[in-house]
Amino acid sequence: MTTVARVVLDSPLPQLDRLFDYRVPAELEDDCVPGVRVKVPLRTGARMSDGYVVEIVDEGDYPGELSAIETLVSPVPVLAPEIWKLARAVADRAAGVASDVLRLAVPTRQVRAEKAWLARDPSWSPPPVSAPPVTGYAEGMLEGVIAEHDRAAVAAVPHPVALPGPAGDGGDGDGDGDGAADPVWVPGWAATLAQAAAHTLAAEQSAVIAVPDFRDVIDLERALLAVLPPERVVRFDAKQTNGQRAKALLQARTHPVVAIGNRTAVYAPATDLGLIAMWDDGDASFIEQRAPYVHTRDVALVRAAQSGAALLFVSHARSTDVQRLVELHWLQDVTPFRVKTPKVIPTVQQTSAEGYAAQARIPSSAWRAAREASQHGPVLVQVASPGFGTGLVCAECGERAHCRICGGPLGSPHRGATPQCRFCGALAVGFRCPTCGNGTVKPVGQGAQRTADELGRAFPGTRIVVADGSRPLDEVPARPSVVVATRGAEPSVPGGYACVLLLDGEKMLAREGLRVQEDVLRFWTNAAAKGAPGAEAYLVGIGGKLATAMALWRLDGPAHDELTDRRELHFPPAVRVATMTGTDEAVTAAVEALEGATAGPVLGPVPVEDDALPGTVRAIVRFPYAHGAEVAATLKAEVIRRSSTRRVLKGGNRRRAAPTLRVRLDDAEPFSEV
Structure with missing residues (x-):
């Protein structure tokens, strides 16, 4: 009886996204088990492809003579059956290719790790685990x-x-000798x-x-x-x-x-x-x-x-x-049970502060609280942007300074530094304003470094720490200091911060995008939660429902309101979306193939200006979750059809592939910041 291995190929081509049957040679039958890496012939014996054995069966689906597995790369089963099942389901849900998911799930082969695993003691078992209670919530x-x-x-x-x-x-490290x-x-x-x-x-x-x-x-x-x-x-x-x-x-x-x-x-x-x-x-x-x-x-x-x-x-x-x-x-x-929530204090007015505190955008009440807290512990100041300023403008005419290479905005990491593009990183040496020809620039706005400079004057004698993407910090000691951090880069403190200041709220909310309010609320709450139990957190310059939700720590309300608005607009996550990018003809054909599966009017097609191929357009379709499998299968079939089609050019016999259609389900990019 012939033993057949069903193999998934390591190929991004959608037309190869299925299992292929191969004959297992007699010398490989003992080691060829589900999950092992193999090399198999594809089309011709001279062309080999990597793959994974998914299952072993007695009879395959192919009625003709099967090609044999060329090589068993390793006897170690690295692809678990449940991971293959997961990869297949995830790819089908996203109209993708299973091998692309497997590249995320299974690292490239490492011989040393495999040899160590094969040489392990199979009789060894890890020590048992005792379960502590989950604290902070109702019992059980x-x-x-x-x-x-x-x-x-x-x-x-x-x-x-x-x-x-x-x-x-080995001890508590406090020198008391108790060994705790x-x-x-x-x-x-x-x-x-x-x-x-x-x-x-x-x-x-x-x-x-x-x-x-x-x-x-x-x-x-x-x-x-x-x-x-x-x-x-x-x-x-x-x-x-x-x-x-x-x-x-x-x-x-x-x-x-x-x-x-x-x-x-x-x-x-x-x-x-x-x-x-x-x-x-x-x-x-x-x-x-x-x-x-x-x-x-x-x-x-x-x-x-x-x-x-x-x-x-x-x-x-x-x-x-x-x-x-x-x-x-x-x-x-x-929800937590009998747990202290942060004491969030919205402070809309910023004009009452004076001196360096006003320059650092801190109201007087928040400045007094932070100054007192900085005497006995660290204070966290969250800001929106890194660097010295949020941007640079011409010192003569006020025109925004842009990169000569990519057109991106110029910025300055610290005072006196050479301007640098925030997009491509190119240094703007010898910058000249295209409007007036002036060669000097000045910063606008306040980034983390400039805020730290102002706070250094507002808090004389206090240690100032800056944490952002270029200066990542995991933890700072629990001693008097002021930590200026960009959103998401806030380091932890043993025991928590003595006070938290949340600045630039209006600037964070001024971005355009579907999930701006969600993101900003996460930034604020994650920072406020780094405070010690009972520590005050000042939300500067924000009022309305978001400020109320923060003050009461009732954070499900904004999510409910946002979801209600999305339902009325037929925007995700109330519905699912799929974006199709390609030529106008390819995108139109894909939309027509979906027929009545959409939940609302199709958005587009519209030109994609930043795409590498001229004439590229994009359309967005919205559909109910119940139609997800149907939409994904239809779009994947359209991608396969486009990828497999060849056409003849006029005036010759040369052949080339039809224009590519790119499909992405649940795409966040069209709804993100612009």
Whole structure:
């Protein structure tokens, strides 16, 4: 009897996105198992393609003679069956190709990691785990969600939490000789997820936790190591080498662990998956930048449905996507119980401040509170922009200064620095204003560095720290200082900040985009939650519903209002969207192929000015979630048809491919900042 291997090819071509049958040679039958890497012939024996064995069957679908597998690259099964199932479902949902998803899930081959895994002691088992209670919530609330494999939207504990130090810490480091472990200070959300993961591991099930930023990975890992042994925690993040990722992947397939990391962590293989969790799912870092451009939240939803695992979305200010699932009663609404919330004080008037405090955009009441707090602890000042100023203008005529290479805005990282393009990074040496010919520029607006300079004068003798994208900080010590940080770059402090100032609120809200209010509310709440329990947070220059929601810490209201508006406009996430980019003829044909699957009028086609190909247009179609499978299948079929079609040029026999049609489902770009 012939043994047949069904293989998925490592190819981005949509017409090859299916399983191919290959004969397994007798000498490879023992090692050729689902999940191994192979090389197989494609079309001709001289052309080889990489692939993964998905399954082994006795008979294939192809009636003719099958080609044989050329080479077994490695006997180590790196593609878990559940990950292949997930990749297939995710690709189908996004009208994409499964091999593109597998590139995110499976790192390139690392021989050293595979040899170490093959040489392991199979009889070894990790130490058992005890489950601490999940603090900050009603007794047994989250434990019940996890045990019953239910789903919940969890409002995070809004202040840092002290966890007992790791076992074997060797002392408290305070010199008192009592030998007690130092407490570990972590954000409230990290403590909650660590305790939830410990409950999952105590039942000998795995947990997968995805977070948006490297700072969040550090905080979460610190919290996990306070309640779990280190061999139970594995990382999957962008800062790892391929060797580290390969080692983590094989470790996760061996015994139950907690897999943590950024976007790719949600694809981590897991032994008996019991929990999938995400922190701050509204963060744009969760949008995959490579095809098929699937949001990590959607991958988590698909995987939870396939595996039956518990699902937690933890945040301070929830996204409209999660709010939609809560209002559909698909997610439980879980809030902290008897927990202190930040004392947020909206301060609309800024004119009462004087001197350097006014130059730093700080009202007098906030300045007095920050000055007093800076005497005994750190103060956090959140600003909108990095650098010295938000932009540069001609000192003579006031014309905005732009890059001569790409046309992007010029900026200055600090006072006296050579102007530099914010888009391409080119230095504007010898800049001349195209309007008046003047060669000098001056800054406008106030970035983090300029704010720090002003605060250095407003707080004489106080240490000033700047944290932004070019100067990342994970943590600052709990001693008197003023920390000026751009949104999302705020470092943590053991025990929390003594005071928090949220500046530039009007500027943040002035951006154009569908999710501006969601994003700004996340920036504010995440910063305010870094304060110590009971610390004051001043929201400067903002009034209305957002200020009220912050002051009362009732953050579900803005999400509900925003979702209601989106339903009326037929905008995501009330409906799903698909963008089609290509020639006018190709895009029109794709829209016509969808027939009645759209939920509202088609937007476009309109020209895409920044596309590399002239004449490119884009159209956006909106459709109900119930039509998602139909729309994705139709658009993928259209992409395959366009990719496979060849046409003859006039006046000769040369042939070339038809114009490419690009399709992207749930595309955030047309609705983002412009």
